[in-house]
Amino acid sequence: xxxxxxxxxxxxxxxxxxxxxxxxxxxxxxxxxxxxxxxxxxxxxxxxxxxxxxxxxxxxxxxxxxxxxxxxxxxxxxxxxxxxxxxxxxxxxxxxxxxxxxxxxxxxxxxxxxxxxxxxxxxxxxxxxxxxxxxxxxxxxxxxxxxxxxxxxxxxxxxxxxxxxxxxxxxxxxxxxxxxxxxxxxxxxxxxxxxxxxxxxxxxxxxxxxxxxxxxxxxxxxxxxxxxxxxxxxxxxxxxxxxxxxxxxxxxxxxxxxxxxxxxxxxxxxxxxxxxxxxxxxxxxxxxxxxxxxxxxxxxxxxxxxxxxxxxxxxxxxxxxxxxxxxxxxxxxxxxxxxxxxxxxxxxxxxxxxxxxxxxxxxxxxxxxxxxxxxxxxxxxxxxxxxxxxxxxxxxxxxxxxxxxxxxxxxxxxxxxxxxxxxxxxxxxxxxxxxxxxxxxxxxxxxxxxxxxxxxxxxxxxxxxxxxxxxxxxxxxxxxxxxxxxxxxxxxxxxxxxxxxxxxxxxxxxxxxxxxxxxxxx
Amino acid sequence: xxxxxxxxxxxxxxxxxxxxxxxxxxxxxxxxxxxxxxxxxxxxxxxxxxxxxxxxxxxxxxxxxxxxxxxxxxxxxxxxxxxxxxxxxxxxxxxxxx
Amino acid sequence: xxxxxxxxxxxxxxxxxxxxxxxxxxxxxxxxxxxxxxxxxxxxxxxxxxxxxxxxxxxxxxxxxxxxxxxxxxxxxxxxxxxxxxxxxxxxxxxxxxxxxxxxxxxxxxxxxxxxxxx
Numbered sequence: 108x109x110x111x112x113x114x115x116x117x118x119x120x121x122x123x124x125x126x127x128x129x130x131x132x133x134x135x136x137x138x139x140x141x142x143x144x145x146x147x148x149x150x151x152x153x154x155x156x157x158x159x160x161x162x163x164x165x166x167x168x169x170x171x172x173x174x175x176x177x178x179x180x181x182x183x184x185x186x187x188x189x190x191x192x193x194x195x196x197x198x199x200x201x202x203x204x205x206x207x208x209x210x211x212x213x214x215x216x217x218x219x220x221x222x223x224x225x226x227x228x229x230x231x232x233x234x235x236x237x238x239x240x241x242x243x244x245x246x247x248x249x250x251x252x253x254x255x256x257x258x259x260x261x262x263x264x265x266x267x268x269x270x271x272x273x274x275x276x277x278x279x280x281x282x283x284x285x286x287x288x289x290x291x292x293x294x295x296x297x298x299x300x301x302x303x304x305x306x307x308x309x310x311x312x313x314x315x316x317x318x319x320x321x322x323x324x325x326x327x328x329x330x331x332x333x334x335x336x337x338x339x340x341x342x343x344x345x346x347x348x349x350x351x352x353x354x355x356x357x358x359x360x361x362x363x364x365x366x367x368x369x370x371x372x373x374x375x376x377x378x379x380x381x382x383x384x385x386x387x388x389x390x391x392x393x394x395x396x397x398x399x400x401x402x403x404x405x406x407x408x409x410x411x412x413x414x415x416x417x418x419x420x421x422x423x424x425x426x427x428x429x430x431x432x433x434x435x436x437x438x439x440x441x442x443x444x445x446x447x448x449x450x451x452x453x454x455x456x457x458x459x460x461x462x463x464x465x466x467x468x469x470x471x472x473x474x475x476x477x478x479x480x481x482x483x484x485x486x487x488x489x490x491x492x493x494x495x496x497x498x499x500x501x502x503x504x505x506x507x508x509x510x511x512x513x514x515x516x517x518x519x520x521x522x523x524x525x526x527x528x529x530x531x532x533x534x535x536x537x538x539x540x541x542x543x544x545x546x547x548x549x550x551x552x553x554x555x556x557x558x559x560x561x562x563x564x565x566x567x568x569x570x571x572x573x574x575x576x577x578x579x580x581x582x583x584x585x586x587x588x589x590x591x592x593x594x595x596x597x598x599x600x601x602x603x604x605x606x607x608x609x610x611x612x613x614x615x616x617x618x619x620x621x622x623x624x625x626x627x628x629x
Numbered sequence: 630x631x632x633x634x635x636x637x638x639x640x641x642x643x644x645x646x647x648x649x650x651x652x653x654x655x656x657x658x659x660x661x662x663x664x665x666x667x668x669x670x671x672x673x674x675x676x677x678x679x680x681x682x683x684x685x686x687x688x689x690x691x692x693x694x695x696x697x698x699x700x701x702x703x704x705x706x707x708x709x710x711x712x713x714x715x716x717x718x719x720x721x722x723x724x725x726x727x
Numbered sequence: 728x729x730x731x732x733x734x735x736x737x738x739x740x741x742x743x744x745x746x747x748x749x750x751x752x753x754x755x756x757x758x759x760x761x762x763x764x765x766x767x768x769x770x771x772x773x774x775x776x777x778x779x780x781x782x783x784x785x786x787x788x789x790x791x792x793x794x795x796x797x798x799x800x801x802x803x804x805x806x807x808x809x810x811x812x813x814x815x816x817x818x819x820x821x822x823x824x825x826x827x828x829x830x831x832x833x834x835x836x837x838x839x840x841x842x843x844x845x846x
Contacts, residue, residue: 224709225709227712227713228713267687267688267691270691270692270695271691271695274695274698274699278698278699278702281702281703281706282702282705282706285706285709291713292713292714295706295709295710295713296710298706298709298710299655299706299707299710302702302703302706302707303649303655303658303659303662303703306659306662306699306703307646307649307662307665310642310645310646310662310665310666310669311665313665313666313669313692314642314665314668314669314672316669316688317638317669317670317672317673317676317685317688318672320673320676320684320685320688321635321672321675321676321679321680324676324680324682324684325682325684326684326688
């Protein structure tokens, strides 16, 4: 007994949390929690009026706090090494917050979201709720939780925080996918598919994390990197763990061969949610990919690079070729998103010395901003072209849109050209920055594949443009709904961003350079 | 000693992964995913013992909570689609395709 | 050995209390007969016939079960804190209160939205 009592109790130093450095994230999560309280206590007719300003103000506030942090110049790891506050993470946070803000402007619970998620489609219960004018305003807090998860996912400095961020981001998105007002069966099906495949992939991520922990004895990214150097005789754990971790992450960015969920989910989900996923989730997932492969597995690049080459080539080719066969506008944009993930992966592969890494990182950051704005704009246009039964998804319905509504069709054509990477659009400089980094990083064959698949994709974009401007509109064609100020504003902002980044990219390029300058903190 | 736990964990993970791929009922598929998560938990705890630090055990706690949240979200989604279609077979989920 | 004495005493106390309660009940409690008391025990509710092929349960069970799981599992974080709460001091306490408040927000949502009502 005496020996037991005499043993010194293990002292645990109290951890510290740098609240100011985590302020953007905490503001978003705090607003989400307040949103849940609003759902609980506010009367039904007031909820929407509280949610919209609350959501938008918290995102704007978080963006302002991110700017303050960036200006302040602190670069370290906060919350006992769980969250990195460095140039790339601040840049990515700013990007996510702006893209989330414009995506939330697209939210319109009376037009796009289900009146009562629990009612069976086609039932009298559903009719009652529609007549009653019920709305499912939970979409706002759910979106805020997802956005907070994106912030954590992209800035996590250890694998546990990254896993938690991944799940906090994904779980609300699974639900949001199933909440479309029209074509509810399609929407629910998208939710089931996204959920089952997403849970499957996060199980891979988790097992990879467990094996890496077994190898390194820690899940801290920097400590994993340190452990790479020491020959511990547990290399099998490392290689299998890295591969499983990669599967989980590549699933989230929608890289081939893990791209199958993307078209289904993008098509079935309510379009504002698709916009949020196509922009915010992609940016966040690339933040995480960079952190895992550059910070944790940076010294292992000779081993993962050949695999990444294959994945990048497959992703670009699959995305570009399958886009051609699509007849639904949202599916087509989904395949385009897959191809863009492939282009971005060429940047991830282009590692080398510090200067090379900076160039590649800066290119990726700029690409993410450029692509994010264009894709939100494109999905915003999709929400405006409506049939009696909701959005006109089928491409044949878009025929002659240029004659019916030249301005909107022109803007959409411009977005498509930006996806293709035509000069004077933001897409051109994005591709240029990433491909230039890839060439100087010795990945010229990849760039050739990238340029060829860009050309294949451009063929399809041009086909849509021809369809819109040079064929006759159907007599019962879709109408263009310009009633929503928010949506119109999003299209305008996205178009402006696409032009400005295409004509005067230098300020944002400089910003990306500055963010990439110090690389990742360790 | 750790090896035994790891072999068991890898077996559980494989059973789960194969189950996800071959089973047709969404609930069973989902249970297989949970099996994979638990396999990871076993590995984490075994490694925590091997390394003599507590990180792995704490991570296992987080995984349990995340798994519970996933159960709630997943069952909600599966029940919704079941009520719509009177079927939880993943083969019937076929409206979205090329 | 003496280290286990408190456990032994606790066990004896618990057993004694159980035996005392069960033993005294026939003498002190009221005796009202009803048919349910003679049925097989099924979680305190009246047993229902097993439907053919396993049958389906009403969704009410599922919602209650899900809510139970989600609130139950949150408690897992209280255990590590409870083991070391004296060393973590005020910081640990504040963080735990914040955590429980967050869970409470979810609870109020469930409560206000009638998630706890059985019918």
